[in-house]
Amino acid sequence: MWKTIRIALLLLVLATVALDAWRAKHAATDWQDTLHVAVYPINADGSAAAASRIAALDREQLLPIERFLADEARRYGVATMMPVRLTLQAALTAGPPAAPKNAGMLGAIIWSLKVRWWVWRLPTATPRPHVRLFVHYWDPSDGRVPSSHGLERGQIAIAHVFASRAMQRSNDVVIAHEMLHALGASDKYDPASLEPIYPQGYAEPDAQPRLPQRFCELMAGRLPSESGPPEQAKSLDQCLIGAVTAREIGFVK
Ligand SMILES: [Zn+2]
Structure with missing residues (x-):
């Protein structure tokens, strides 16, 4: 009896999440209105390089990504004046829970629920974002960053970049790439x-x-x-x- 109720509840949660994700995805990619993307910088390794890079960030530095997407949207006939707007949020001390390695389908579902729960507890961003983009900054002297990934169904993107002003333009490619994953690419x-x-x-x-x-x-x-x-x-x-x-x-x- 209890087992049946537990399974029914779990199925209900999953169905609600799936429906919610479908609605959010539909709203995010109909391109009738501006798509709002909240960008959260994160000092991934607690380094001074990442801290100073994050302190120097401003909205101006997000504009090349916004412009690129606006130009490409126009090229494909999207009529919205400003298809994407990125807003810089206050830096976070930690990113969303890390993806499990080779966890199988159930593990992946549990992870995606954990990420949603984590996102739900973030301070509210205005305007309400369609996509949340978590950009992890790493000290470039280590020469490597973990691979980035977007979570399509949760409209969440996780990017790992080098904390260097000189590498900002190549970082923009990584960030835009991950953002498009969150939109289904x-x-x-x-x-x-x-x-x-x-x-x-x-x-x-x-x-x-x-x-x-x-x-x-x-x-x-x-x-x-x-x-x-x-x-x-x-x-x-x-x-x-x-x-x-x-x-x-x-x-x-
Ligand atoms: Zn990719």
């Missing part, structure tokens, strides 16, 4: 070779000759290589949103 590179997948990972798949490509597809993150490893995009100026990504995030119906 999929990766468009081969996870083993990191090489963009043809045609969806190519910004201009119909170009003749096919290589070199002038631009990088944002969800591929790299320019396809003619020889050697694919080159990471250095700034959003080098990137475009490809046709498949545009469909996934609702720029194209």
Whole structure:
């Protein structure tokens, strides 16, 4: 009896979460109104480099991401004047709970519920954000940052970047990429070779000759290589949103 009630309650919670996620996703990607994105900086390693980088952040520095998305939205015929607006929130001391490694489907569901619970307890942001973007800053002298990931169903994106002003433009690529995951965009590179997948990972798949490509597809993150490893995009100026990504995030119906 109790077991049945417990299972029924769990199913009810999951159904509510799923319905809520569907509604939120629909509202976020219909592009009728401005999509509000709350950006939360986090000092990931407690370093002085991350602290000073976070202290120097302002909204001005979010504008290249906003402009890139506005230009791309317009290119695909989205008529909204300001399709995306990013607002800088107060820095947090810790990010959302980390994703479990190889936890299976149940583990992934529990993790996504934990993240939602964690987000729900954050101070309220105005305007109410459609997407919450958690940007972890790491001391660049360590040379590596953990891989970033977006959580599509919760409209949550988690990005890991280097705490360096000089690397801001390449950080913008990582942040915009993760943000688009939260809107339903999929990766468009081969996870083993990191090489963009043809045609969806190519910004201009119909170009003749096919290589070199002038631009990088944002969800591929790299320019396809003619020889050697694919080159990471250095700034959003080098990137475009490809046709498949545009469909996934609702720029194209
Ligand atoms: Zn990705």
